[in-house]
Amino acid sequence: MxxxxxxxxxxxxxxxxxxxxxxxxxxxxxxxxxxxxVFVSGFAAIGLNVLMGQAGQVSLGHAGFFGIGxxxxxxxxxxxxxxxxxxxxxxxxLSAALAYVVGRPILRLKGHYLAIATLGFxxxxxxxxxxxxxxxxxxxxxxxxxxxxFGWRATxxxxxxxISGAVLLIGAWIALNLAETPTGRxxxxxxxxxxxxxxAGIDVARVKLQAFVVAAVYASLAGSLLAMMNGFIxxxxxxxxxxxxxxxxxxxxxLGSVAGAIVGAAVLVTLPQLLTVFQxxxxxxxGLIIIVxxxxxxxxxxxxAARLLARRGQP
Amino acid sequence: xxxxxxTDIMLAFGGVKAIDAVSFSVAAGEILSIIGPNGAGKTTLFxxxxxxxxxxxxxxxxxxxxxxxxxxxxxxxxxxxxxFQNLQIFQRMTVLxxxxxxxxxxxxxxxxxxxxxxxxxxxxxxxTRDAARAQLEAVGLxxxxxxxxxxxxxGACKRLEIARALAAEPKVLLLDEPAAGCNAVETRDIDExxxxxxxxxxxxxxxxHDMRLVxxxxxxxxxLDRGRPLADGTPREVRDNPAVLAAYLGSHGAREAxxx
Numbered sequence: 001m002x003x004x005x006x007x008x009x010x011x012x013x014x015x016x017x018x019x020x021x022x023x024x025x026x027x028x029x030x031x032x033x034x035x036x037x038v039f040v041s042g043f044a045a046i047g048l049n050v051l052m053g054q055a056g057q058v059s060l061g062h063a064g065f066f067g068i069g070x071x072x073x074x075x076x077x078x079x080x081x082x083x084x085x086x087x088x089x090x091x092x093x094l095s096a097a098l099a100y101v102v103g104r105p106i107l108r109l110k111g112h113y114l115a116i117a118t119l120g121f122x123x124x125x126x127x128x129x130x131x132x133x134x135x136x137x138x139x140x141x142x143x144x145x146x147x148x149x150f151g152w153r154a155t156x157x158x159x160x161x162x163i164s165g166a167v168l169l170i171g172a173w174i175a176l177n178l179a180e181t182p183t184g185r186x187x188x189x190x191x192x193x194x195x196x197x198x199x200a201g202i203d204v205a206r207v208k209l210q211a212f213v214v215a216a217v218y219a220s221l222a223g224s225l226l227a228m229m230n231g232f233i234x235x236x237x238x239x240x241x242x243x244x245x246x247x248x249x250x251x252x253x254x255l256g257s258v259a260g261a262i263v264g265a266a267v268l269v270t271l272p273q274l275l276t277v278f279q280x281x282x283x284x285x286x287g288l289i290i291i292v293x294x295x296x297x298x299x300x301x302x303x304x305a306a307r308l309l310a311r312r313g314q315p
Numbered sequence: 316x317x318x319x320x321x322t323d324i325m326l327a328f329g330g331v332k333a334i335d336a337v338s339f340s341v342a343a344g345e346i347l348s349i350i351g352p353n354g355a356g357k358t359t360l361f362x363x364x365x366x367x368x369x370x371x372x373x374x375x376x377x378x379x380x381x382x383x384x385x386x387x388x389x390x391x392x393x394x395x396x397x398x399f400q401n402l403q404i405f406q407r408m409t410v411l412x413x414x415x416x417x418x419x420x421x422x423x424x425x426x427x428x429x430x431x432x433x434x435x436x437x438x439x440x441x442x443t444r445d446a447a448r449a450q451l452e453a454v455g456l457x458x459x460x461x462x463x464x465x466x467x468x469x470g471a472c473k474r475l476e477i478a479r480a481l482a483a484e485p486k487v488l489l490l491d492e493p494a495a496g497c498n499a500v501e502t503r504d505i506d507e508x509x510x511x512x513x514x515x516x517x518x519x520x521x522x523x524h525d526m527r528l529v530x531x532x533x534x535x536x537x538x539l540d541r542g543r544p545l546a547d548g549t550p551r552e553v554r555d556n557p558a559v560l561a562a563y564l565g566s567h568g569a570r571e572a573x574x575x
Contacts, residue, residue, distance in 0.1 A: 174430050181429035181436050182422040182443075189405050189416045195367060196403035201391035201420035201483060210426050256407070 008176040011259065015172055019165040023158070032157035034273060039164035040226045042265035043171045045249040046258055047218020050175055052247070053256030054184060055211035056191030057107065058115045061122025062246050065095045065216040067129055067238020069223030070144075074233050075135055077145035084147045088224040092217050099216035100209060107208040119240065126238040141234025144227045160229045167225060168262070171218060175258050178214075187211055188256075219246070252293060254300025263301050317342050317376075318518040319395070319487045324363055324373035333359045334370070335542045341487070341518040341535075346509065348521045348529045350553075351539035352562075357522040358400055360539070361489050364520075365397045366390045378486060392420055394486035398476040398493060400522070406465035410456060413464050413475055414447035417482030421446075447482055454478040454508060470501040477508065487518045494525045506532050530554065538562075 022035060044066060051057050072091025076082035082090065106117040129136050136142060147154040154163060178184040186207045190197040198204050227233040236242060245268055253264025271289065275282045297304040317340035326334045334356045341347040349357050362368040364375055366387040375383045377393050385393075396417075405413050422443055428436050451457050454474040459467065467475060473493055480488055490509065494502045506528050513519050523529050529536065529550070536553040538546040546556045553559055 177432035178430055180440065181432060182419060182424040182439070183426055183429040185408070185412060185416050186419060186424070188408055188412075189419075192405040192407055193403040195387070196399065196405065196479075197416070198387035199365060199367075199391055199397055199403075200416050200479065201388050202416075203388050214426075214430070 008173075008180075011176060012169065012173055015169055015259075015262070019169065023161070029157050032161040034270060036157065036160045036164045036229060037226075038262075038266045038269045039161075039168040040222050040229065041246075041249060041269055042262040043164070043168050043225070044219045044222035044246055045253065045261035045265045046168075046171045046175045047215045047222070048246050049250045049253075049256065049258065049261040050178065050187070050218070051211045051215035052250050053254075053260075054179065054191065055187040055208060057208055057211060058111075058118065058247070059212070059215065060115050060119040060240075060243050060247065061125070062118070062215065062219050063238050063240070063242035064122040064125035065099065065219035066223035066226075066242065066246070067125055067235070068095045068098065069220030069225075070227035070233045070237050071129060071136055071223075072220070073224045073227050074142050074144045078142065079135060084145050084228055085149055088221065088228075091224050092220045095216045095220035096213050099213045103209045103212040104205075107205065107212060119243070122238070122240060122243045126235050126240070129235045129238050136235070139235060141232060144231050144233055146231065147228045154228070164225060164229070167221070171221075172258050172262070175261075183207070183210065248290065252290060252300060254302040254304070257300065257302045260300050260302035267301070316379075318378055319364070319520065320376040321360075321364055322374045322376075324360065324370050324375070326359060326363055326368060326370045332542050334363065337373075337537075337539065337542070337544050339520075339537050339547070341520055343486070343516050343518050344513055345534045346513045346519045346521060346532055348523060348533040348536045349539060350523065350526075350529055350536060351545070354541070355539040356542040357539055358491055359542075361397065361491050361520075361522060365395060365489055391483060391485075395489070396480035396483045396485035396487070397489035398473070398480050398491055400491040400495065402469075402472045402476065404464045404467075404472050404475055404479075406463070408464055409460065410462050410464050410467065410475055411444065411447055411451065411460040414450050414478050414482045415443050417450070417479035418443045418446055420483050447478075450478045450482045451475075453481070455504060470497040473497060473501075474505065474508075477505070481512065485517065487520070488512060489520045489522075491522045492524060493521070494523060494528050502528060 023032065026032060048059065048062050051059055069091040072094065073084045073087045076087030076090060077084050102121055106114060109117050130139050154160065186197065186202045189200065189202060190204050190207060194204055223237060226237065249264035249268050250261055252267060253262065254260025271286055272282060275285045278285050293301065320340040322338045324334050324337045337360060339347060349360065351357055359368065363370045366385050369384050374381060377390065377395055382390055382393060405416060422439055448457070448460060451460055454477055456471060456474055456478060459471065464475060477490065477493060494505050497505060502525060509519055509521065510532055521529070521533065533550050535548065536550055537544060538553060538559050540562045545562055546553055546559045
């Protein structure tokens with residue numbers, strides 16, 4: 001049972017138990033759908049957290065990669081005769097390649113400048129998707145073919161709950177893996193002191209690019225998953241607001257925390273559903289809650305809660 | 316045979332010559348100290364030699380090869396490590412992880428293997444952790460290994476930086492004010508550590524304000540004043556040099572140096 005003392009294994013076990021047990025408390029099928037949305041967003045947020053929380057680089061255009069993944073599974077089957085399951089990795093490879101090409105010049109920028117450059121990238125992707133209506137259906141979006149695996153059609157909220165839950169677990173496993181390896185340590189080192197990281201022999205430009213590509217692949221896969229789940233996609237998935245939402249999930253949940261990314265996704269996906277009781281004040285309430293939680297939990301929900309628990313644990 | 320050799324280094328910021336025609340060399344097992352008043356260009360010289368800054372003119376050789384203008388990570392790969400005057404530790408990592416980062420160049424680093432944390436990665440992690448732990452013991456931080464580096468006090472951070480730099484197993488170690496802000500006991504520990512490191516065959520270049528430490532452990536001293544070399548020689552020669560006394564040591568420093 002030595003593996004249980006490993007924090008990575010323990011964390012994954014907790015996630016697995018939660019995913020397995022949640023349906024027991026679902027009052028209706030609708031909850032499967034909301035939870036699946038949380039899992040997909042959480043998956044994208046885990047990836048963005050590798051870039052932002054581990055490597056300390058911001059991206060305000062990450063929905064661009066989300067959109068590329070989504071439109072890959074839309075355009076592939078509709079125009080090119082590629083099966084949805086095959087279009088998913090193709091989208092991921094495209095996103096990785098684009099992240100590599102775009103990342104090389106823009107990751108030399110720091111802080112606000114990097115934020116603006118990534119924002120520009122995201123807007124560009126959304127613009128291309130909106131204007132190339134012959135391929136993408138334009139602003140109205142387009143339908144996405146059903147995922148068929150070995151003759152089995154993935155339909156229904158509960159099916160997608162289990163698919164997205166399994167994918168989320170794999171995504172969490174990989175991000176947890178990474179943190180305590182030479183690459184992960186290099187990410188975290190450059191986050192704290194770029195000059196010290198370079199002096200330690202870390203090729204900072206290369207390492208930043210790796211984090212950017214990893215985060216792009218996560219976003220792309222999440223985009224594909226969501227498009228197949230919804231059976232539909234529109235340019236909003238690649239838009240600026242969605243990028244901001246992803247960043248908010250990471251920061252609200254807790255930079256550098258895998259559990260934080262999932263919690264952040266859960267908050268941002270479920271809160272609007274809960275806040276519908278406020279009707280036209282829904283968005284105001286959402287904004288207020290985010291502002292207040294950032295004031296009182298600057299490090300994010302999960303790190304703050306972990307610190308409180310640790311303090312209580314001490315005699 | 317010098318391991319590190321800098322020739323006629325020149326660097327200007329705007330119109331101000333921060334470093335003007337400075338040369339030095341250091342051999343394996345030797346401790347060279349660079350001293351001078353504030354603003355003499357000591358840290359700037361370190362930044363040039365370690366690749367953080369690019370000099371306008373001059374040449375840097377490491378182990379006989381021209382390394383002028385190479386970035387810090389490439390210099391590190393060729394055996395040059397340094398510490399920083401203003402601490403540059405990885406605050407959000409543990410003390411042990413800081414030193415493990417120092418082992419980066421000794422590790423095989425493959426993104427895909429790391430994403431899947433293959434058994435080879437786990438094995439390598441174990442080896443890195445053991446080596447880092449040994450390095451921490453050597454600087455007397457063994458008991459703090461699992462603390463967050465950001466929680467260490469100043470003197471411990473200084474030693475942590477040295478441990479991280481040594482973890483790379485360099486040929487040359489540049490130390491920028493390793494004893495600054497340390498008490499007498501900590502300073503003695505650091506001085507013993509530096510002597511031990513040099514005895515193992517490393518070339519050590521030291522920037523330090525603590526004159527007793529400098530006079531005690533240096534084999535040679537280079538004195539800078541306003542970016543220019545003022546004197547160069549053994550501690551005794553430098554101490555007895557009237558120009559140095561006038562420009563830098565002053566009456567107080569001379570007295571302290573005399574006691575060392």
